[in-house]
Amino acid sequence: xxxxxxxxxxxxxxxxxxxxxxxxxxxxxxxxxxxxxxxxxxxxxxxxxxxxxxxxxxxxxxxxxxxxxxxxxxxxxxxxxxxxxxxxxxxxxxxxxxxxxxxxxxxxxxxxxxxxxxxxxxxxxxxxxxxxxxxxxxxxxxxxxxxxxxxxxxxxxxxxxxxxxxxxxxxxxxxxxxxxxxxxxxxxxxxxxxxxxxxxxxxxxx
Amino acid sequence: xxxxxxxxxxxxxxxxxxxxxxxxxxxxxxxxxxxxxxxxxxxxxxxxxxxxxxxxxxxxxxxxxxxxxxxxxxxxxxxxxxxxxxxxxxxxxxxxxxxxxxxxxxxxxxxxxxxxxxxxxxxxxxxxxxxxxxxxxxxxxxxxxxxxxxxxxxxxxxxxxxxxxxxxxxxxxxxxxxxxxxxxxxxxxxxxxxxxxxxxxxxxxxxxxxxxxxxxxxxxxxxxxxxxxxxxxxxxxxxxxxxxxxxxxxxxxxxxxxxxxxxxxxxxxxxxxxxxxxxxxxxxxxxxxxxxxxxxxxxxxxxxxxxxxxxxxxxxxxxxxxxxxxxxxxxxxxxxxxxxxxxxxxxxxxxxxxxxxxxxxxxxxxxxxxxxxxxxxxxxxxxxxxxxxxxxxxxxxxxxxxxxxxxxxxxxxxxxxxxxxxxxxxxxxx
Numbered sequence: 001x002x003x004x005x006x007x008x009x010x011x012x013x014x015x016x017x018x019x020x021x022x023x024x025x026x027x028x029x030x031x032x033x034x035x036x037x038x039x040x041x042x043x044x045x046x047x048x049x050x051x052x053x054x055x056x057x058x059x060x061x062x063x064x065x066x067x068x069x070x071x072x073x074x075x076x077x078x079x080x081x082x083x084x085x086x087x088x089x090x091x092x093x094x095x096x097x098x099x100x101x102x103x104x105x106x107x108x109x110x111x112x113x114x115x116x117x118x119x120x121x122x123x124x125x126x127x128x129x130x131x132x133x134x135x136x137x138x139x140x141x142x143x144x145x146x147x148x149x150x151x152x153x154x155x156x157x158x159x160x161x162x163x164x165x166x167x168x169x170x171x172x173x174x175x176x177x178x179x180x181x182x183x184x185x186x187x188x189x190x191x192x193x194x195x196x197x198x199x200x201x202x203x204x205x206x
Numbered sequence: 207x208x209x210x211x212x213x214x215x216x217x218x219x220x221x222x223x224x225x226x227x228x229x230x231x232x233x234x235x236x237x238x239x240x241x242x243x244x245x246x247x248x249x250x251x252x253x254x255x256x257x258x259x260x261x262x263x264x265x266x267x268x269x270x271x272x273x274x275x276x277x278x279x280x281x282x283x284x285x286x287x288x289x290x291x292x293x294x295x296x297x298x299x300x301x302x303x304x305x306x307x308x309x310x311x312x313x314x315x316x317x318x319x320x321x322x323x324x325x326x327x328x329x330x331x332x333x334x335x336x337x338x339x340x341x342x343x344x345x346x347x348x349x350x351x352x353x354x355x356x357x358x359x360x361x362x363x364x365x366x367x368x369x370x371x372x373x374x375x376x377x378x379x380x381x382x383x384x385x386x387x388x389x390x391x392x393x394x395x396x397x398x399x400x401x402x403x404x405x406x407x408x409x410x411x412x413x414x415x416x417x418x419x420x421x422x423x424x425x426x427x428x429x430x431x432x433x434x435x436x437x438x439x440x441x442x443x444x445x446x447x448x449x450x451x452x453x454x455x456x457x458x459x460x461x462x463x464x465x466x467x468x469x470x471x472x473x474x475x476x477x478x479x480x481x482x483x484x485x486x487x488x489x490x491x492x493x494x495x496x497x498x499x500x501x502x503x504x505x506x507x508x509x510x511x512x513x514x515x516x517x518x519x520x521x522x523x524x525x526x527x528x529x530x531x532x533x534x535x536x537x538x539x540x541x542x543x544x545x546x547x548x549x550x551x552x553x554x555x556x557x558x559x560x561x562x563x564x565x566x567x568x569x570x571x572x573x574x575x576x577x578x579x580x581x582x583x584x585x586x587x588x589x590x591x592x593x594x595x596x597x598x599x600x601x602x603x604x605x606x607x608x609x610x611x612x613x614x615x616x617x618x619x620x621x622x623x624x625x626x627x628x629x630x631x632x633x634x635x636x
Contacts, residue, residue, distance in 0.1 A: 036458075036500045040545035040552075041529020042412070047552060055550045086412065088463035088527070 016063045023203045025099030029091045033057040039083035039093050049073045053083060053093050056100070069109040074101035075116040106205055118145060128192055131182030136175040212391035214300050214628050216241060217621045219397045220291050221569075223251020224607055225599020226399035227273045228614035229621070234282035236622055241391065243289040243305060246333070248351040249274075251401055253607055255334060255348075255425070257432040260480040260606070261511040267350060269607065274352050287353065292388065294576040298594025299394050299628035309384035311358035311368070316379040318346055318354045325374035328367045330359050332436070335429045338444075339436035344371045349434060358382070395594050395624040397617050398579070398587050402566040402600040405460035405467055412530035413459065413562060419445040420540050421531060421560045424455075424477055431484040441488045443559045445538040450559035451489050454542055455481065456528050457499040461565030469584045471604045474563035475503045479515045481561065486520055495521045496557065498528050498542065524553070531560060566604040596620050 020027040033054065040052030051059065051073045059068050074097045083093040101117075104110040110117055119142065126138045143158070144151030155162075165171035172179075182188055199205070215238070219230040222244030230242040242249075256266045277283060286307065293304040312322075322344040331337035334348040343359040356379075362368045363382055372380040404425050407415035415421050420443050422430075433439035443450040455478040460466040479502075482495035502523070504512035515521055529544040532554075539556045546553055568585040575581070579595060580588045586604070587597025596602075598617035599610035 034462075034500060035547045036527035037545045037547050038527045038529050040550070041526070041543055046545070052545055052550060054545065054547065086465070086529070088458070088465065090464040 016065045016068070017061050019065075020060050020100070020103075024096065024103045026092045026095045027099060029096060030057050030060050032089050032091055034089060036088060038086050038088065039091075042082045042086050044080060044082065045076050045078060049076050053097065056097075066109070068100070069104040069107060070111060071104075072111050072114055074098070074104065075111065075114045077101075103203075106203075128189065130179065130185055131188035132180050134175050134179040136171060136173065137179065139171075212241060212393060213239070214392050214394045214632070215239060215625050216391070216393045217395050217397060217618075217625060218243065218291075218301075218303055218391070218393040219399055219598075221245070221251070221399035221401050221599075221601065222249035222285070222287070223399060223401045223599065223610075224253040224269065224273070225401065225601070225610040225614035225617075226251070226397070227270075227277065228611045229397045229399055229598045229618040230283050231273060231276045231280065232615050232618035233622055234280045235276070238282065238622055238625055240283045241286060241393070242283055243286045243291060245288070245290050246347070247287050247310060247355075247357040248347040248353070249277075249285065249287070250348075250350055250352065252425075254350050255336075255428065256607075257428045257435075257484065258480065259608075260476045261508055263480070263483065266607075269611075270350055274350075277352070285353070294396065294578070294595075297578070298590075298592040299624060299631065301393050301396060301594065303391050303393055303396070305389050305391065307387045307389065309360070309363070309386060310355070311360075311363055311382055311384050312356045312379050313381050313384075314355070314379075315377045316355040316375075317377055318356060319376070320346070320356075321374040321376065322356055322358070322371035322380060325370040326362065326367050327370075328359075328362050328365070330361065335436045336423075336426050338426060338429055343367060355379075394628040395596075395621040397596050397598050397614075397621050398570075398601050399598040399614060399617070400569045400587075400601040402604070403569050403571075404564040405567045407459060407562050407564050409466060410460055410562070413456065413528070413560075414531050414533075414540075415562060418531060418533050418540055418560075419443075420450075420533075420538055420558065421562065423459075423562050423564045424474065424481065425564070427481055427484070427561045431481070431488070439488075441485065441559070443538075448558070449489075451485075451492055452494045452556075452558045453485050453496070454528075454540070454555070454557040454560045455495060455497045455563055456542075456560060457497065457502075457563045458527060459562035459564045460567075462500065467565040467567060467584060469565075469586075469604060470503060471565035472503065472505065473604060473606045474565065475499070476505075476508055476511065476606065478561070478563045479504065479512055482515055482518065482521045486518065489520075491520060493520050496524060496555070497521065498524045498526055498544070500525070500527050526553075566600060568601055570601065594624050 020030055037054050040046055040054045050071050056073055077097040079094050081094055122141045127133050143154035217233050217238055217240045219226050219242045222242055227249055230240045234240045250270055253266050254270055258265055288308040288310055290306050292306045294301055296302050323342045326342045326344040328343040329340040330343050332339050332341040343362045344356055346356050358371055368382050404423055407423050429435035430437050430441050441450045461471040478497055485493040485495045525547045526544045528542045532541045534541055540560045542555045571585045578590045578592055582588050587601050596617040598614040602613055
């Protein structure tokens with residue numbers, strides 16, 4: 001038999017806060033926010049965001065799941081760490097923002113075409129192939145992400161920078177032929193696949 | 207003054223503020239021998255530097271006057287000013303304390319006539335006004351100073367100025383040959399009423415206390431409002447001496463902050479609410495107070511006071527911890543930046559003057575205390591391992607004057623119990 005207390009408890013349980021605590025890196029800190037607003041006021045990009053960190057934390061507690069996960073705010077964070085330094089409760093705000101961004105991305109809810117998300121995706125795909133970042137391929141992927149024509153224009157505009165990097169031996173043109181790799185390429189790929197499998201199982205992601 | 211001879215049945219009270227005076231008097235009025243040691247040249251502590259008390263808005267002269275009257279009439283208390291505790295050894299009922307007494311350069315013959323002050327030309331920052339103005343280096347700490355004796359600042363003791371003070375004194379009260387003394391005493395119990403100090407506001411970098419003249423602390427604001435203060439009671443701001451009418455109060459300046467003070471200082475909400483009424487008193491309906499807060503903590507019956515201030519049309523409230531303060535270079539006005547939690551609007555608001563409601567830090571923070579004392583994570587004194595020493599007033603917890611007095615009375619009773627047990631042990635041993 002369920003009591004009124006139990007059924008009310010089930011009905012009003014804020015499941016999104018619990019979901020964030022379970023699935024978002026450092027999500028267990030969200031409930032510690034006392035809504036003072038110092039993070040929002042200290043953020044150099046504050047005025048450019050849809051929602052300030054303080055507002056995001058309140059929205060999580062209010063159960064606004066879609067609005068939070070579709071927000072562009074987490075993607076606007078430049079990791080300057082001003083908010084962490086100033087937070088009177090020492091919430092790891094930057095880390096929570098990155099955790100929320102990753103979780104929204106994994107659920108397929110993150111805003112499409114958001115530039116920070118695009119560069120993060122390109123970087124990750126580049127990195128996991130060999131266990132090393134291939135900077136030449138990464139730059140080219142960035143140039144050509146909006147189509148061939150735009151890619152050529154971007155490459156021409158950046159030509160002097162590219163040649164400078166080649167001359168200074170900071171960029172190797174031979175990287176186009178596969179590029180360097182870590183010693184055990186298949187080993188690192190297996191590690192990443194296993195880590196992904198564990199994470200998916202724990203967070204209930206397909 | 208009757209000199210009491212310290213024995214194991216004597217109680218030492220450290221600190222002569224409102225809590226120390228109360229603890230000493232309560233024990234003395236129960237017939238106990240008490241030594242009241244105060245670091246500065248006068249009793250009264252920070253209480254005597256307030257303009258008014260909340261919630262009744264009366265002046266501190268009142269409460270202090272009553273205590274001073276009790277003190278004058280009680281031979282059981284030996285007051286030692288300019289005295290610090292250098293060491294405590296022993297245990298409950300049998301402590302040996304070492305006291306260091308700094309020279310005042312003025313003896314008991316002083317009548318507080320003021321001739322030495324007139325004769326001296328050197329000036330020092332006025333400790334009674336938190337250094338907002340200057341006074342002569344031969345001075346009476348403030349109007350309510352006890353003992354009513356002048357002090358000669360050590361900086362002029364060996365100078366022609368010191369000699370001038372000596373020459374001007376008609377009573378032979380100036381003694382420039384005084385040296386620091388150390389005395390050792392036996393006591394049975396120690397009450398630590400060492401009080402508090404304002405948290406160093408300069409450490410809260412985004413608020414610019416160290417670089418923006420029109421950002422001051424709540425304690426400095428008390429002095430501005432006081433007729434005995436540096437501006438004669440006018441709310442004149444430091445940068446240009448203009449009357450400040452649009453004043454911001456920033457709560458939790460240092461308190462409730464893991465980067466500064468972990469604890470809630472408990473008094474600051476009420477202090478700022480009280481200070482909004484100083485603005486009303488000085489400027490009438492033209493005054494404007496804005497309180498920036500995380501949440502207002504007007505504890506128990508003070509809720510009434512808050513409700514009344516809330517109704518005051520000259521006072522408004524913004525639920526936001528201010529993120530940073532910039533300056534309008536054209537007029538020197540501080541500009542407060544932040545985000546209002548009620549609606550999440552970004553603001554950049556200009557005020558004439560900003561008052562930081564700074565938190566209470568125990569005065570003993572950073573001081574090496576006897577190992578026997580037990581402190582909490584914010585350095586407030588919880589008690590002692592052997593149970594013979596007690597914290598009282600704001601040394602024990604962030605307290606307002608009223609609660610500091612209650613805490614002191616409680617600590618005094620505990621000290622009396624220790625003395626009673628000591629006395630019965632001594633009686634059965636002999």
